[in-house]
Amino acid sequence: MSTNNLDQLYRSVIMDHYKNPRNKGSIEDGALTIDMNNPTCGDRIHLTLQVEDGVIQNAKFDGEGCSISMASASMMTQAVKGKKVEEALQLSTVFSEMMLGKEHDDSIDLEDIEALNGVSKFPARIKCATLAWKAMEKGVSEE
Amino acid sequence: MLSKEIRSHFPILHQEINGHPLVYLDSGATSQKPTQVIEAIKNYYELENSNVHRGVHTLGNRATDSYEGAREKVRKFINATSTKEVIFTRGTTTSLNTVARSYGLANVKEGDEIVITYMEHHSNIIPWQQLAKETGATLKYIDLEADGTISLDSVRSTITDKTKIVSVVYVSNVLGTMNPIKEITQIAHEHGAIMVVDGAQASPHIKLDVQALDCDFLAFSGHKMCGPTGIGVLYGKQALLEKMEPIEFGGEMIDFVGLYESTWKELPWKFEGGTPIIAGAIGLGAAIDFLEEIGLDEIEKHEHELAAYAMDKMSAIDGLTIYGPTDPSKRAGIITFNLNDVHPHDLATVLDMNGIAVRAGHHCAQPLMKWLQVSATARASFYLYNTKEDIDSLIAGLRTAKEYFNDVY
Numbered sequence A: 001m002s003t004n005n006l007d008q009l010y011r012s013v014i015m016d017h018y019k020n021p022r023n024k025g026s027i028e029d030g031a032l033t034i035d036m037n038n039p040t041c042g043d044r045i046h047l048t049l050q051v052e053d054g055v056i057q058n059a060k061f062d063g064e065g066c067s068i069s070m071a072s073a074s075m076m077t078q079a080v081k082g083k084k085v086e087e088a089l090q091l092s093t094v095f096s097e098m099m100l101g102k103e104h105d106d107s108i109d110l111e112d113i114e115a116l117n118g119v120s121k122f123p124a125r126i127k128c129a130t131l132a133w134k135a136m137e138k139g140v141s142e143e
Numbered sequence B: 001m002l003s004k005e006i007r008s009h010f011p012i013l014h015q016e017i018n019g020h021p022l023v024y025l026d027s028g029a030t031s032q033k034p035t036q037v038i039e040a041i042k043n044y045y046e047l048e049n050s051n052v053h054r055g056v057h058t059l060g061n062r063a064t065d066s067y068e069g070a071r072e073k074v075r076k077f078i079n080a081t082s083t084k085e086v087i088f089t090r091g092t093t094t095s096l097n098t099v100a101r102s103y104g105l106a107n108v109k110e111g112d113e114i115v116i117t118y119m120e121h122h123s124n125i126i127p128w129q130q131l132a133k134e135t136g137a138t139l140k141y142i143d144l145e146a147d148g149t150i151s152l153d154s155v156r157s158t159i160t161d162k163t164k165i166v167s168v169v170y171v172s173n174v175l176g177t178m179n180p181i182k183e184i185t186q187i188a189h190e191h192g193a194i195m196v197v198d199g200a201q202a203s204p205h206i207k208l209d210v211q212a213l214d215c216d217f218l219a220f221s222g223h224k225m226c227g228p229t230g231i232g233v234l235y236g237k238q239a240l241l242e243k244m245e246p247i248e249f250g251g252e253m254i255d256f257v258g259l260y261e262s263t264w265k266e267l268p269w270k271f272e273g274g275t276p277i278i279a280g281a282i283g284l285g286a287a288i289d290f291l292e293e294i295g296l297d298e299i300e301k302h303e304h305e306l307a308a309y310a311m312d313k314m315s316a317i318d319g320l321t322i323y324g325p326t327d328p329s330k331r332a333g334i335i336t337f338n339l340n341d342v343h344p345h346d347l348a349t350v351l352d353m354n355g356i357a358v359r360a361g362h363h364c365a366q367p368l369m370k371w372l373q374v375s376a377t378a379r380a381s382f383y384l385y386n387t388k389e390d391i392d393s394l395i396a397g398l399r400t401a402k403e404y405f406n407d408v409y
Helices: A012-019 A067-080 A085-099 A111-121 A123-142 B004-009 B035-048 B058-078 B092-107 B126-135 B152-158 B181-190 B238-243 B278-294 B296-315 B344-353 B366-372 B388-404
Strands: A032-038 A043-052 A055-064 B086-089 B113-117 B138-142 B163-169 B194-198 B217-221 B232-236 B254-257 B262-264 B320-323 B334-339 B359-361 B377-381
Touching: A012 A067, A012 A111, A032 A123, A043 A067, A043 A123, A055 A067, A055 A085, A055 A123, A067 A085, A067 A111, A067 A123, A067 B344, A085 A111, A085 A123, A111 A123, A123 B344, B035 B058, B035 B278, B058 B086, B058 B232, B058 B278, B086 B092, B092 B126, B092 B163, B092 B194, B092 B217, B092 B232, B113 B126, B126 B138, B138 B152, B152 B181, B163 B181, B181 B194, B232 B238, B278 B296, B296 B320, B296 B334, B296 B388, B334 B388, B344 B359, B344 B377, B344 B388
Parallel strands: B113 B138, B113 B163, B163 B194, B194 B217
Antiparallel strands: A032 A043, A043 A055, B086 B232, B217 B232, B254 B262, B320 B334, B334 B377, B359 B377
16 A cells, blocks of 8 residues: 555645644624535535734634644634735635646735645645635635 | 355446546445346347237237236245335335325325425425425424434334324435334324335335335435436335325326317326336346345445444544444445545545445435535445445545545545
8 A cells, every 4th residue: 555646645745734733713893604515525614804904813723534624723713813804815726726727926925824835736635725715715705 | 145156247337437446336326237137128129129019910929928027026036915005106205206296296185294304305295395394294304323323212202193294215325324214114104194115225125024124115226226327216005005196197007088078097197197117127027037036134244344343444434424323233324424524426436536436415314414404425335246345445535545645625
């Protein structure tokens, strides 16, 4: 049995975010609340965003799912916190292009998110990685 | 055990996936297809393709003969008394919806009860939820025992004289439990309710006999029993079907069409509006021939042996939980499990990298997942082409996954 190809997917940064999720929890007052799930597999995210003057001041998530979905949620909240809504949406576009294996704008520093690059080679897992980003997009578009 | 020679009938099994020989353990989702089924469909399109029941030209007659011949094969396969009781549908989901929309809307009213169980597939839950909402009836669930079986005491305490429909899965797609359908049917009938059976996971694996079960309706799909996708069956007792209205109207199902009124064809065609799934039915007929050549009893025995072998080996893995009956003789070749806290998706990816196909997720049974208090599980399901070596590969894969995620979970 081999585990060689698995290391492309389960990079240590991802597993670190899974084991030690950033921004886990829920923002109580006056926050945007988005609940999303992946009906084919049961992954579930509860995202709360605090948006003021077009800037995402705070972002927290709760939920359950596989390592990829939960690590991606942790990374997403980390990445969008303090960003303008349009910057966050731009980042989301770059992320979804990366998931589809397309050329993406490399002028933006993706930091930890770059580690999810390998997911594009595992088509069955792309939806796991994009769940949190879809929730964020839905949240700010309602705002 | 069945001979390994059976594998030579399934071309798809002889390939590598991610550099490893394919080990297909997802037959509960859909089975693979033997050459003779693929050939029957090809043969139909190459030599007989034509629309049915318009017997003017020779090809039309050939297609009709093959299509109706497949119906007769299904009749024999489930031991129905007449082909009038065998309706071709798109699959189990369509069959169950047909019962709910046709029989259900005409016979269920406010204050009545519909009874199902906690182990149903979504396709045997939602049609009844909708029916209950529209009619004001109450939907009730038969509780499960701790080992994922149904006790007849629970059945008796749930079904009442208000119950009009009882609908139960024959073999659970998650727990592998084989339910006492004959006994439940008897209880339903004592209260004047009709009995509907979801046979999707039963028809591939055990000999069906609608007369012995005495059920009123039975639904199943072709694709889980070596047949193609897109074809399924609704069996119904003739006396009930005669009184029911079609739910799809149009070509093929009519007798006389006037400007404001029309009449329907006789059974079973009044329920088969539109050009039917001709090639699918013929493929299903070929699948039935294939299964009967091997023998359903032999297939069932083979799967029990595989399940017993797998449960024995899997139980030896520390941290592995198997859901459902612990006695392999009480279950079909379906084993749903979790390994420590490793998420089933992550587990399935590790197995897939080693050529092993299993299912991961909620298996279209969210109420059952809730009952099990898990959000997702992994499932290995076996069929006639699986071997003990396949299970050895699974065990090796599970050990690899456990080691790989050891410091993570």
